[in-house]
Amino acid sequence: MDDAVQMLVDLLMVSAEAARAETGQCRGPYIRLQWSATNVHVVYLEALRDLSQTGRYAWGVAALVHMYDQLNDASISSSRQLGDYITLLQCWIYKHFPSFTESTADQDYNEDSLRACRWIATKKTGKSIHTPTYKERLDRLQISDVCWIPYGEHRPVRDFHLISCYSDLLRWGPVVVYYRPERVMRQFGYTQTISTLPVDSWVSYDDIHERWIHYSDHMVPADEVCVVSGQCASDYMDWFFLISHPFMTPG
Incomplete structure (x- = not known):
């Protein structure tokens, strides 16, 4: 959970408090699309950290x-x-x-x-x-x-x-x-x-x-x-x- 929060802070540029509230709401290392609707695992964010590499996945x-x-x-x-x-x-x-x-x-x-x-x-x-x-x-x-x-x-x-x-x-x-x-x-x-x-x-x-x-x-x-x-x-x-x-x- 700590890694997920840090990833949200680094990649989405939200506050740590907002990231903790969101992952707490989703009960795990997930976020909701636009902070609402379907849950998405934050590992997808890690895959998009370097957009030049996405074509290799x-x-x-x-x-x-x-x-x-x-x-x-x-x-x-x-x-x-x-x-x-x-x-x-x-x-x-x-x-x-x-x-x-x-x-x-x-x-x-x-x-x-x-x-x-x-x-x-x-x-x-x-x-x-x-x-x-x-x-x-x-x-x-x-x-x-x-x-x-x-x-x-x-x-x-x-x-x-x-x-x-x-x-x-x-x-x-x-x-x-x-x-x-x-x-x-x-x-x-x-x-x-x-x-x-x-x-x-x-x-x-x-x-x-x-x-x-x-x-x-x-x-x-x-x-x-x-x-x-x-x-x-x-x-x-x-x-x-x-x-x-x-x-x-x-x-």
């Missing part, structure tokens, strides 16, 4: 790390909100579950544009659907209702890079999360197999950095390419029903 990883961190918090039963850059997750849901959610597609969109530009954001539909309805729709989903390769149409514009199969810890500043692509191999076009559970052990920032630099040593083995969309190994579904919670509402 892996911003996609940064967005992913913070979204995963927020999803970890949102999975706690007492959580009531989800912060960070949710557009990435929202667009994935639109494409992955086309029959589940109602969205407005931009008729002028072409695949040369950014993927998020495919849909037009509106608040009307989201407010009209209540949480129990979403849970019921999830429970009724069939295999044919899911788009298992949501980025297939976009591949001619954005190639699939093997670094996407890196499986280990990701870090942005002090925020560290697990990245486990072996759990979603179908969206890469590979047959889904049973994945091993991660081993919780302390890893230094330097170790995480070293693993990322040598990502080829920490890759998920890409086994068989899917013959049909959504293909999985013969023993996968039995295992999935044993370790997961396949239904949102009580039977």
